[in-house]
Amino acid sequence: MTIIADDTELAAYLAKAAGALVLEMRDTSGLVAKELGNAGDQTANQFLIRALAEQRPDDGLLSEESKDTDARLSKSRVWIIDPVDGTREYSEGRSDWAVHVALAIDGAPVIGAVALPALDLVLRTDQPAIIPPAPVKLRMVVSRTRPAPEAVAVAEALGAELIPMGSAGAKAMAVVRGEADIYLHTGGQYEWDSCAPVAVAAAYGLHVSRVDGSPLVYNQRDVYMPDLLICRKEHAAHVLALVQLSAEKN
Ligand SMILES: Nc1ncnc2c1ncn2[C@@H]1O[C@H](COP(=O)(O)O)[C@@H](OP(=O)(O)O)[C@H]1O
Numbered sequence: 636m637t638i639i640a641d642d643t644e645l646a647a648y649l650a651k652a653a654g655a656l657v658l659e660m661r662d663t664s665g666l667v668a669k670e671l672g673n674a675g676d677q678t679a680n681q682f683l684i685r686a687l688a689e690q691r692p693d694d695g696l697l698s699e700e701s702k703d704t705d706a707r708l709s710k711s712r713v714w715i716i717d718p719v720d721g722t723r724e725y726s727e728g729r730s731d732w733a734v735h736v737a738l739a740i741d742g743a744p745v746i747g748a749v750a751l752p753a754l755d756l757v758l759r760t761d762q763p764a765i766i767p768p769a770p771v772k773l774r775m776v777v778s779r780t781r782p783a784p785e786a787v788a789v790a791e792a793l794g795a796e797l798i799p800m801g802s803a804g805a806k807a808m809a810v811v812r813g814e815a816d817i818y819l820h821t822g823g824q825y826e827w828d829s830c831a832p833v834a835v836a837a838a839y840g841l842h843v844s845r846v847d848g849s850p851l852v853y854n855q856r857d858v859y860m861p862d863l864l865i866c867r868k869e870h871a872a873h874v875l876a877l878v879q880l881s882a883e884k885n
Pocket residue numbers: 699717719720721722723777778779780781800801802803804822823824825828
């Protein structure tokens with residue numbers, strides 16, 4: 636593979652190529668269910684880690700599917716990848732799954748791409764588009780298998796419609812694409828689930844933060860990052876206040 640000098644170009648190329656690999660695997664391997672999910676995770680991961688080792692040998696790496704080491708902690712530039720986000724949905728033949736490739740620089744999610752292979756889309760930090768205006772009745776995307784009670788409570792308080800969807804990347808990109816207005820999650824996630832989606836959402840001018848309003852900081856020793864909010868800037872203060880209220884009640 637020739638060297639791709641531009642980091643965003645590389646992220647987008649890798650996310651798209653890994654997505655194409657696993658999409659083809661789903662169509663042709665004959666594997667189903669858990670076996671298909673595992674094979675997709677492993678195939679995409681092998682492709683991505685080999686390509687990154689070749690393309691960016693000096694950078695750090697954090698992948699959902701590779702054993703984590705301390706090596707990344709001393710690096711300024713760290714690639715944070717989720718080879719298949721929404722593995723369950725991928726293995727069920729659905730379209731709500733994603734490939735995440737991000738580059739965090741000094742902990743900030745600044746560069747990246749999210750591929751939605753089943754929709755033939757790649758969203759990237761260097762090509763933000765204008766997001767269409769929100770409807771009067773807001774739409775909140777939540778996990779289809781484990782929607783956070785806090786998110787459901789906030790949707791109720793806002794009078795928002797709940798849209799269950801798999802994959803953190805697919806949900807974040809639903810907001811980026813103007814198909815939803817709020818993605819709120821509490822109760823558990825890891826850095827790879829949100830780094831690329833948050834980078835893309837921020838590049839599109841959306842609000843991104845932890846649910847206490849603090850910034851999302853990546854490449855930490857403990858990669859557990861249990862909550863996040865991605866939404867239009869004009870809704871952020873209200874949503875954060877409602878999360879706070881819901882936390883106080885429980
Ligand atoms: N409570 C929780 N604890 C840990 N990970 C969680 C979680 N809820 C969601 N996730 C992870 O976040 C991603 C999106 O989840 P969901 O589709 O439920 O919104 C999934 O990533 P993977 O598919 O990469 O494992 C899932 O594993």
